Amino acid sequence: MSVYEEPIFLSSGESCLVVEFADEIDRGANRRLQALRHAIEARGPRGVRELVATYRSLAIHFDPLVLEYGDVEGIVKTSLQNMGEGETGEERIVVIPVLYGGEYGPDMGNVASYTGLSVEEVVKRHTGRDCYCFMLGFMPGFPYLGGMDESIATPRLKQPRTSTPVGSIGIADKQTGGYPFDSPGGWQLIGRTPAKLYDPRKENPFLLEAGDWVRFRAIGDDEYQKIAAEEAAGTYAAEVISK
Amino acid sequence: MSIKVVKPGLFTTVQDLGRWGFQSSGVPVSGAMDPFSLRIGNALLGNAQGDAALEITVLGPEIVFGDERCVALTGADLGMKIDGIPAEPWRVYKISAGGRVSFDGVTGNGCRGCLCVSGGIGVAPVMGSRATHTRSKMGGFEGRALKAGDEVPCGENYPLWRLAEGFSCPADLRPARAPDEPILASDGPQVDAFNDEGLATFYGGTYTVSGEADRMGYRLEGPEVARSKPADILSDGICCGAVQVPGHGRPIVMMADRQTTGGYTKIAVVSLWSVAALAQRMPGESVRFQRATREECAAKLTEFEGNIARLEEFRASYRSRNQYWRWV
Numbered sequence: 001m002s003v004y005e006e007p008i009f010l011s012s013g014e015s016c017l018v019v020e021f022a023d024e025i026d027r028g029a030n031r032r033l034q035a036l037r038h039a040i041e042a043r044g045p046r047g048v049r050e051l052v053a054t055y056r057s058l059a060i061h062f063d064p065l066v067l068e069y070g071d072v073e074g075i076v077k078t079s080l081q082n083m084g085e086g087e088t089g090e091e092r093i094v095v096i097p098v099l100y101g102g103e104y105g106p107d108m109g110n111v112a113s114y115t116g117l118s119v120e121e122v123v124k125r126h127t128g129r130d131c132y133c134f135m136l137g138f139m140p141g142f143p144y145l146g147g148m149d150e151s152i153a154t155p156r157l158k159q160p161r162t163s164t165p166v167g168s169i170g171i172a173d174k175q176t177g178g179y180p181f182d183s184p185g186g187w188q189l190i191g192r193t194p195a196k197l198y199d200p201r202k203e204n205p206f207l208l209e210a211g212d213w214v215r216f217r218a219i220g221d222d223e224y225q226k227i228a229a230e231e232a233a234g235t236y237a238a239e240v241i242s243k
Numbered sequence: 244m245s246i247k248v249v250k251p252g253l254f255t256t257v258q259d260l261g262r263w264g265f266q267s268s269g270v271p272v273s274g275a276m277d278p279f280s281l282r283i284g285n286a287l288l289g290n291a292q293g294d295a296a297l298e299i300t301v302l303g304p305e306i307v308f309g310d311e312r313c314v315a316l317t318g319a320d321l322g323m324k325i326d327g328i329p330a331e332p333w334r335v336y337k338i339s340a341g342g343r344v345s346f347d348g349v350t351g352n353g354c355r356g357c358l359c360v361s362g363g364i365g366v367a368p369v370m371g372s373r374a375t376h377t378r379s380k381m382g383g384f385e386g387r388a389l390k391a392g393d394e395v396p397c398g399e400n401y402p403l404w405r406l407a408e409g410f411s412c413p414a415d416l417r418p419a420r421a422p423d424e425p426i427l428a429s430d431g432p433q434v435d436a437f438n439d440e441g442l443a444t445f446y447g448g449t450y451t452v453s454g455e456a457d458r459m460g461y462r463l464e465g466p467e468v469a470r471s472k473p474a475d476i477l478s479d480g481i482c483c484g485a486v487q488v489p490g491h492g493r494p495i496v497m498m499a500d501r502q503t504t505g506g507y508t509k510i511a512v513v514s515l516w517s518v519a520a521l522a523q524r525m526p527g528e529s530v531r532f533q534r535a536t537r538e539e540c541a542a543k544l545t546e547f548e549g550n551i552a553r554l555e556e557f558r559a560s561y562r563s564r565n566q567y568w569r570w571v
Contacts (some may be wrong), residue, residue: 049264
């Protein structure tokens with residue numbers, strides 16, 4: 001497992017090229033591929049349909065009637081040369097309000113007993129460090145967040161739930177994340193956010209994108225209800241801080 | 244301006260050319276399983292090529308039209324009837340207000356049909372697309388397959404729509420598929436994870452479409468593909484036609500509703516042209532892969548673009564003649 005000195009090109013059919021930076025989860029590699037994504041988007045080459053970032057690679061979907069594979073390689077090479085060293089421009093921190101424990105965090109007790117920490121301490125550590133959004137996947141808008149305080153890492157539930165309510169915030173080993181939909185799932189649920197990770201009424205329906213930082217903020221029941229009402233009315237705007 | 248669903252059929256969904264641009268947010272592309280047939284159907288009617296249609300699977304629905312429309316069935320021949328009279332695929336028919344379209348079932352020539360309607364299916368687009376992704380309940384008609392009683396909205400007819408009545412796609416321009424057509428595939432991003440024996444098995448063996456074959460992926464039964472590296476990789480992007488080989492060694496071809504990321508090695512990528520051919524095969528039917536270069540795969544797409552451009556020209560002259568005969 002390593003981060004490559006130079007990214008490698010992987011053929012993925014007649015309409016997709018994958019640029020791979022590492023075969024492990026590495027924030028430096030992720031920053032570089034995000035920088036490549038921004039550099040290609042800024043050039044806006046004709047025939048490039050979509051750029052898809054994951055943990056360690058960037059997939060470039062292109063129209064083979066407009067571009068040949070070699071053309072796309074050329075675009076990537078030029079963009080790699082011209083982009084700054086892991087410079088992604090503006091990085092932003094999205095603040096996600098969470099009501100921890102109780103009814104909304106049914107597995108808080110599991111996390112506290114597994115880690116030997118008090119509930120207050122788990123909340124303090126979960127909110128204490130900004131997490132990095134490596135990618136979204138598994139379902140629309142589901143963030144894979146890395147960088148959580150490892151002292152609160154807890155294995156997944158032995159028996160996954162058949163339904164996890166929308167907005168649930170959970171822990172799975174060293175990862176943390178939130179559910180944009182009601183869905184089956186095996187994460188340890190420690191709280192719930194009234195903010196919508198996915199809102200189809202918005203032009204960009206997703207609160208988070210790959211490359212964002214996430215800061216969890218503990219809230220009380222009153223604030224939860226207030227934000228939930230604002231979300232229902234479509235007037236809530238999540239707090240975003242530039243890093 | 245709508246179609247009423249009397250019987251829904253086995254699995255009927257609204258599909259277009261897919262929801263592109265949001266895979267980074269985890270949104271599957273979805274769209275028609277046989278996009279070539281969808282485009283031909285729309286071209287026959289004089290619709291925009293990306294207009295939405297009803298994708299019909301094996302057993303078609305029974306539907307009643309609220310207003311006068313033209314329709315064309317492309318892809319599989321599913322035994323269409325209009326007001327009880329058999330109607331050919333690949334041909335434009337006019338339906339009167341209150342007219343009824345029904346289907347007898349598969350005729351041995353494919354299993355997915357596109358019922359294209361003049362003006363297109365008019366459900367509200369979600370993130371720029373009308374395609375249904377049932378697993379995430381996104382797009383199409385309430386994010387699900389059609390049910391009895393649904394009223395599916397249609398778009399406004401385009402000018403001259405009536406004049407395409409009777410127009411038929413010439414046989415040599417149809418993306419019709421032989422049941423034994425080899426499935427073209429180029430090397431996948433993790434082809435290095437497989438040894439020569441594994442590649443020989445994959446390209447030399449005969450596979451069968453398993454019972455677990457749906458819009459998301461086709462699991463195949465057949466010889467196990469040997470490998471030289473572990474089956475699991477760090478979750479990575481998946482493109483249409485990617486052939487994943489999990490630890491059990493049996494390939495899975497990722498189709499229209501594929502998830503955006505996955506953690507298995509990908510031995511090959513089926514060409515877009517052949518993904519649509521595979522989409523017409525049913526459980527129990529056989530599949531043989533043929534190794535091809537990316538250029539050979541892309542050449543099929545170029546050829547199709549030429550065909551559809553010719554079809555557009557034929558339709559234009561057909562409509563002109565049709566108009567002339569109405570005037571004299």
